[in-house]
Amino acid sequence: MLDITQYSTDQTVAFGAGQRRYAGEHLRAVGCDRVLILTTPQQSDLGLELAETLGPMAAGVFSKATMHTPTNVTEEALTHLSQSGADSVLSVGGGSTIGLGKALVLHTDIGHLALPTTYAGSECTPILGQTENGKKTTMSDPKLRPGIVLYDAELVSTLPVGMTVTSALNAMAHAVEALYAEDRTEAATELALEGIAAFQRALSVVMENPADLEARQATQEGAWACGTVLGQVGMALHHKLCHTLGGALNLPHAETHAIILPHATAYNEPAAAAELAPILELLGGQEPGKALWDLAKSLNAPMALKELGVAEHDLDRVAELATQNPYWNPREITKDGIRALLGRAWVGAAPQA
Ligand code: NAD
Numbered sequence: 001m002l003d004i005t006q007y008s009t010d011q012t013v014a015f016g017a018g019q020r021r022y023a024g025e026h027l028r029a030v031g032c033d034r035v036l037i038l039t040t041p042q043q044s045d046l047g048l049e050l051a052e053t054l055g056p057m058a059a060g061v062f063s064k065a066t067m068h069t070p071t072n073v074t075e076e077a078l079t080h081l082s083q084s085g086a087d088s089v090l091s092v093g094g095g096s097t098i099g100l101g102k103a104l105v106l107h108t109d110i111g112h113l114a115l116p117t118t119y120a121g122s123e124c125t126p127i128l129g130q131t132e133n134g135k136k137t138t139m140s141d142p143k144l145r146p147g148i149v150l151y152d153a154e155l156v157s158t159l160p161v162g163m164t165v166t167s168a169l170n171a172m173a174h175a176v177e178a179l180y181a182e183d184r185t186e187a188a189t190e191l192a193l194e195g196i197a198a199f200q201r202a203l204s205v206v207m208e209n210p211a212d213l214e215a216r217q218a219t220q221e222g223a224w225a226c227g228t229v230l231g232q233v234g235m236a237l238h239h240k241l242c243h244t245l246g247g248a249l250n251l252p253h254a255e256t257h258a259i260i261l262p263h264a265t266a267y268n269e270p271a272a273a274a275e276l277a278p279i280l281e282l283l284g285g286q287e288p289g290k291a292l293w294d295l296a297k298s299l300n301a302p303m304a305l306k307e308l309g310v311a312e313h314d315l316d317r318v319a320e321l322a323t324q325n326p327y328w329n330p331r332e333i334t335k336d337g338i339r340a341l342l343g344r345a346w347v348g349a350a351p352q353a
Contacts, residue, residue, distance in 0.1 A: 011124070012148045015220060017213045019152040020115050023090055024054050026148045032088035032111040036081050037061045038100050043093050043117065046155075050092060050115075059084035065097040067253065068131040068246075074103040087111065091146070092155070094118035094167070095253065102128045102144045114146040117155045118163070119171040119199075119219060120254065121227020124149070136247050145231065151224065153216040161210055164219075165299040166254035168199050169292075171223045173238055173261045174230035176279065176292070180272035181233035182328045188229045189275075195225030197282050203299060236329040238264035241338070244322040251308050258301045259308070262293035263341045266351035271331035289351040304348030315342045 012026065027035055036059045039047035044063035051058035062080050066073050081089070081104055088111030091101035099122055101112045106128065114123040126145040129138045159167065175192035178184060202218035209215070241264055242256050266289025269276060276288040285291035297303060306312070319339040326333045344351060 015151045017153045019150040034059045034086045035088045036086040038091045039063045040065045059086035065100040069099040071132040095120035095122040098122040112146040113148040119167040119223035124227030125231035151220040153213040166258040169258035170254040171226035174226040178229035180275040192229045198222030240327045262351045263345045265289035269353045305346040
């Protein structure tokens with residue numbers, strides 16, 4: 001079990017099956033007594049369940065959280081928030097719902113308690129990506145990191161196996177890129193490796209028995225570690241490629257991360273062999289990118305961009321876009337190199353350095 005107390009963060013974080021039932025106590029402890037619950041349309045029942053648990057503290061359920069935090073949804077939620085008289089929000093869901101909570105905090109400075117139901121890690125970061133008229137912009141502000149995060153293993157035990165795998169690989173991608181980040185620190189590297197190890201240990205158990213709450217909690221500890229390093233150090237080629245693919249072709253977030261991770265890792269191997277070597281100690285194998293590809297394959301993850309509906313002729317445009325204003329990366333990013341990487345990811349071939 002990961003001892004999170006040795007890693008200092010400015011959040012209140014708790015783990016445990018059933019933790020969602022203590023949300024009211026946590027909010028009252030920071031002076032909040034009226035809370036608006038946020039969910040996606042798909043998770044509105046969970047919002048209603050929480051409203052019942054919170055009783056008179058609940059100021060309503062707003063169930064329109066949407067991927068990439070469109071500003072028109074935020075505006076509607078802001079109106080709802082001001083009419084409800086709430087002094088805090090509770091986001092129960094994945095990165096999309098937690099993103100809406102952050103967007104509301106940006107405009108109002110209210111309290112924010114997050115109950116994550118995926119492994120994407122947004123609850124640990126001060127980062128907010130928003131879309132307006134189809135254009136996504138990203139900002140970072142310490143006040144956007146939710147003050148309280150409750151990891152309730154029961155909430156991820158309903159995550160379908162396919163989403164479990166892609167969301168876990170999404171989380172591991174934060175940790176892999178933290179290993180070679182330009183501004184990496186020893187502490188972030190240690191935490192990143194803890195995160196990968198937690199998923200490596202727990203995922204096979206969860207695949208056998210998705211309702212195993214102990215193993216689910218271990219995956220959430222991994223998500224916390226991976227999300228925390230995402231908030232601490234800069235990301236590189238992998239995240240740039242996923243943002244470009246997601247933005248240009250409107251691809252699903254976690255699946256795109258799952259497919260690209262082995263390829264981006266392999267691309268960076270020649271320039272970051274020592275930094276990536278600990279992955280081999282955790283996953284086995286000779287090459288980190290190939291080890292991640294083998295892991296993804298063993299978990300039945302989607303392996304090819306064409307499975308997500310990407311057309312081969314889109315790859316040139318994506319390579320062009322991904323090499324414009326590139327993020328810092330350990331290896332030089334060339335258009336030919338990225339086009340070749342995308343070609344392999346499109347067809348589902350093994351990664352190459
Ligand atoms: P998501 O929040 O978009 O959820 C995807 C779908 O899965 C939704 O329909 C949701 O209702 C459903 N779902 C979530 N949990 C479930 C569960 N336990 N059981 C059944 N269904 C469930 O997916 P995500 O991958 O968590 O988040 C993606 C979004 O988060 C993207 O917009 C991404 O940019 C953002 N994100 C932001 C950060 C950050 O630090 N700002 C970090 C990671 C992700």
